[in-house]
Amino acid sequence: MHASIAGIEYVLPEQALTTASLAAEFPDWDVEKIDSKTGIHTRPVAAPDQCASDLAELAARKLFERGLVKPEEVDFVLFCTQTPDHFLPPSACLLQHRLGIPVTAGAFDFNLGSSGYVYGLGLAEGLIATGQATTILLLTGDTYSKFIHPKDKSVRTIFGDSGTATLVRAVEQPALGPFLYGTDGRGGPNLTVPAGAMRQPHSPETAREYGDDSGNVRSLDNLYMNGAEIFTFTLQAVPASVNGLLAKAGLTADEIDLFVFHQPNRYMLEHLRKKMKLPAEKVPVTIEHCANTVSGSVPIVLKHAGLDGKLQPGSRILLAGFGVGYSWGATLLRWNQLATV
Amino acid sequence: MTRQEFLAGLDDAVSLPVGTLQGSEQLEDLENWDSMAMVSFIALADSHNGKQLSVKQIGQCKTVAELLQLAQVEE
Known part of the structure; x- marks a missing residue:
């Protein structure tokens, strides 16, 4: 048996940071320029008491409410998050209980960012192909906003919080693959929250604020991103992984109906699209109202592509995620009769 | 891309x-030479000749002319 997507739902927090409110906070800053370059107008921000697992739970409940699956059918929960409820226990275990999923189900968290959804699909394919599971809830959830210093414009303008839930079911015909993965830990320091875990526990020293050359303020307890380094990595890794995957599958770019990329910001996506000579209509951008949702971005784009009628039985879709780690992954998705968003 | 187009x-x-x-402009005198502008410069250099620049090298540039030299834009 093989894994196939059988439904996708997502949830954004009610509260949002708009470009207008950023402009009011930073009157000396050309916010409109940033808005036009990033393509992001609204950044969803989780409430103070709202965790990533809460958003993923709401997304999963939407799948249940649609009648696509019952909690008692689920035999595995995969939760991709970098903002868990606790160091331990795993949030996936708490979600199993909260969602009423049988105690016979497997569940674990995995810590990845923008590449996480592709890795999750790879894990789901492995679990189903080896007979370890048949009905998987692949959840993503992150609340980067809780890591972001309010005076750090460099990341506050980019990231949004979200939760997604994808139902993955066993089917006879392969619907996913091949998979291509990549990792380069040298890039770890370029997108990081340096302190707060075991390597550098939270302390008064890690909480000390410092400013950078662009006037941003943060501490070692906050999210830091070196945007230029991330972009340089992306320029190398994304075309290479797309071309590598196509070669592995024996296909050309013309034979792909849709390229669903992680959504870092519109400027980077546009440059990558032009660099790879892909037509705009084949590279959807869904970033305006949800911002860069890290592991949530690929399923959110996929959901909207389905709602827009861009996914038809037989469609070949290339999924690619890339970012924190550095970590990247790509796969091909063959839309089938059972598949739905 | 010509020098004029790159500029x-x-x-x-x-x-x-x-x-x-x-x-001849000094980068430190350009109010908006920030991380976003640096990303745009990296994209320009990539579009110009596919050359991928290191951020460290860009950080060592003091003038616009040095940026053009780094991106191998001809005079």
Whole structure:
């Protein structure tokens, strides 16, 4: 048996940071320029008491409410998050209980960012192909906003919080693959929250604020991103992984109906699209109202592509995620009769 | 991409009217030479000849002319 997507739902927090409110906070800053370059107008921000697992739970409940699956059918929960409820226990275990999923189900968290959804699909394919599971809830959830210093414009303008839930079911015909993965830990320091875990526990020293050359303020307890380094990595890794995957599958770019990329910001996506000579209509951008949702971005784009009628039985879709780690992954998705968003 | 086209791209990156930058400008004097402008410069260099620049090298540039040299834009 093989894994196939059988439904996708997502949830954004009610509260949002708009470009207008950023402009009011930073009157000396050309916010409109940033808005036009990033393509992001609204950044969803989780409430103070709202965790990533809460958003993923709401997304999963939407799948249940649609009648696509019952909690008692689920035999595995995969939760991709970098903002868990606790160091331990795993949030996936708490979600199993909260969602009423049988105690016979497997569940674990995995810590990845923008590449996480592709890795999750790879894990789901492995679990189903080896007979370890048949009905998987692949959840993503992150609340980067809780890591972001309010005076750090460099990341506050980019990231949004979200939760997604994808139902993955066993089917006879392969619907996913091949998979291509990549990792380069040298890039770890370029997108990081340096302190707060075991390597550098939270302390008064890690909480000390410092400013950078662009006037941003943060501490070692906050999210830091070196945007230029991330972009340089992306320029190398994304075309290479797309071309590598196509070669592995024996296909050309013309034979792909849709390229669903992680959504870092519109400027980077546009440059990558032009660099790879892909037509705009084949590279959807869904970033305006949800911002860069890290592991949530690929399923959110996929959901909207389905709602827009861009996914038809037989469609070949290339999924690619890339970012924190550095970590990247790509796969091909063959839309089938059972598949739905 | 000609030198003039590259400079026009840099004008846009630092929010100046096209035709402003000539090459001799000090980067520290450009109000909008920030991380976003650096990303735009990396994209320009990539579009120009596919050359991928290291951020460290860009950080060592003091003038617009040095950026053009790094991106191998001909005089």
